[in-house]
Amino acid sequence: MEILELYSGIGGMHWALKASGVEGKIKAAVDINPTANSVYKHNFPEITLLSRNVQSLTPKFINKLSVDTILMSPPCQPFTRNGLQEDINDERTKSFIYILSILPELNVTRILIENVKGFEQSKMRDLLIGTLEKCGFLYQEFILTPTQFGVPNTRHRYYCIAKKPPSSFNFEAGSLKTELPYRQNANDCFEISLILDQNEDLASYYLGDKILTNYLDTTDIRYSTSKNTCCFTKAYGRYVKGTGSVYSDLPEVKSEMYNKLSDFDPRSNSYLQLAHQLKIRFFTPREISRLMSFPEDFTFPKSTSDKQKYMLLGNSINVKVVAELIKLLQ
CATH class of the missing domain: 3.40.50.150 (Vaccinia Virus protein VP39)
Known part of the structure; x- marks a missing residue:
């Protein structure tokens, strides 16, 4: 061709x-x-x-x-x-x-x-x-x-x-x-543990207090053993609702903690403390590129911001x- x-x-x-x-x-x-x-x-x-x-x-x-x-x-x-x-x-x-x-x-x-x-x-x-x-x-x-x-x-x-x-x-x-x-369709998808960053500093990707307080109930939370994620859009990282899944560091067996949030007022300190324990973060641009099947040798220029990376990946194939x-x- x-x-x-x-x-x-x-x-x-x-x-x-x-x-x-x-x-x-x-x-x-x-x-x-x-x-x-x-x-x-x-x-x-x-x-x-x-x-x-x-x-x-x-x-x-x-x-x-x-x-x-x-x-x-x-x-x-x-x-x-x-x-x-x-x-x-x-x-x-x-x-x-x-x-x-x-x-x-x-x-x-x-x-x-x-x-x-x-x-x-x-x-x-x-x-x-x-x-x-x-x-x-x-x-x-x-x-x-x-x-x-x-x-x-x-x-x-x-x-x-x-x-x-x-x-x-x-x-x-x-x-x-x-x-x-x-x-034939694949019998099963691999676990997302295979695409997770192991060495990157992830502190900046954890959901902030405003998101945890106002939007946590609209998030799609996935775990290392999950075998699917929602479609990522170009607004990922800036908005939560409808832009793609987020990730919890907890084992999936502890996801019942999420259900306990309904016992508290979202504006209370108790709610926020429990929400922080869920250890929820955005997927990194590298993780999303892996979910979109880009190879490991695909990279962004150092000057590309995370916001730009999310937008570009959201528009890609x-x-x-x-x-x-x-x-x-x-």
Whole structure:
């Protein structure tokens, strides 16, 4: 594969290509986010990384790159259940619409697209499928989550893979699938003890008094023996409710302490003292990157703050899931 990586972010698609074992080369990566680009360049200094709007890429420019494959994860905010769901009317869809408009002019024979669950019900999805059919692509849509692949993180996402004849899939393509063809779901996920930081100073990650007092009842607490975590969003670390799981240092058998909190007024010292005994903290960026299947040699520049790391990871992909899809695309 000769690949153009659009909306390249922190390089999730690139890492997925490496993890897949499929022979391929990233000819160029494109993203407009300077912080994400600094992380990409830090990990892949040899790659041509274009810091520019996708809409600035002309068909002539793309064809001159001699690419036959596009991997992309367009902005998902227009389709998220917590957003305004403005769909194709959202300004952030304009670059994706542009790419679809020039697709008939591109010498591209393979495409992989990732987006948020909910995209499959959007007008943008209808435009995507209509364009793929117009251009003669065979395609298959999926809704998949890492827990199906043995990874203890729930992150349902929409995926579409497409090929142009004479290439074809080695399975019967059809309506949206919720598992990969010829692959059984993993029987079990590994314990999150395997992704925990052992040497890092974790003091700054423990939940503060304000969170413990006001939001502890909305947190999803996990333990070292847990085999799942909730989806992490870009607001993780700044907010608690709905942004991802938190971790307790206690053995799970002692989690009954949490139930005792209801005996106290959340504004009382007794409540706060007991809450502190739960030893609850945010997962570190490194731990989240492991849950998203990034390898150990993936790193952030030293100048990247934890807030930036959480935001970038929240916008990224699960490497293992996409790697499996790239295998189907070859």
